[in-house]
Amino acid sequence: MVGLMLALVGVALFVCALRAHLQKKVVGSVKPSQAKQGMVVSVLLLVGGLWMAVPDGPSHGDAVTSVLMTIPDSESSVNKYLTGDLDDGVAVVVNGSAGYWVKDGKVFAVNGVASNMSPGIQYSPNSVNWSSVENAVK
Secondary structure (H helix, E strand, C coil), X not given: CHXXXXXXXXXXXXXXXXXXXXXXXXXXXXXXXXXXXXXXXXXXXXXXXXXXXXXXXXXXXXXXXXXXXXXXXXXXXXXXXXEXXXXXEEXXXXXXXXEEEEECCEEEECCHHHHHHCCCCCECCCCCCHHHHHXXXX
């Protein structure tokens, strides 16, 4: 969110600086003599803001979608879910007790509740357990 706000400030500053430069008068608080510096600063704000806005790591939304696709009748059986980053993947807890781990688009059951809700999916590696999933979604 902060990244997008910085990017918007950068765009607004660029527009004011460009208008000040072209019209040779003060626009906003940008003087014509400061227009070039204002444009440089605005580009830095824009690039920095966009860089901050790009998420790192796997998408939580994609992980939830992948988990829901493994649950038959998920529309009526899933009341809520929580997510968190875990071991280069995403931990997903469904209905407070079904633990999942999604890594590279593959869904793993972390506990028996998840295994029962999603028949046929594999269990997660031993390094990813219910305790680690609970801590990740807090």
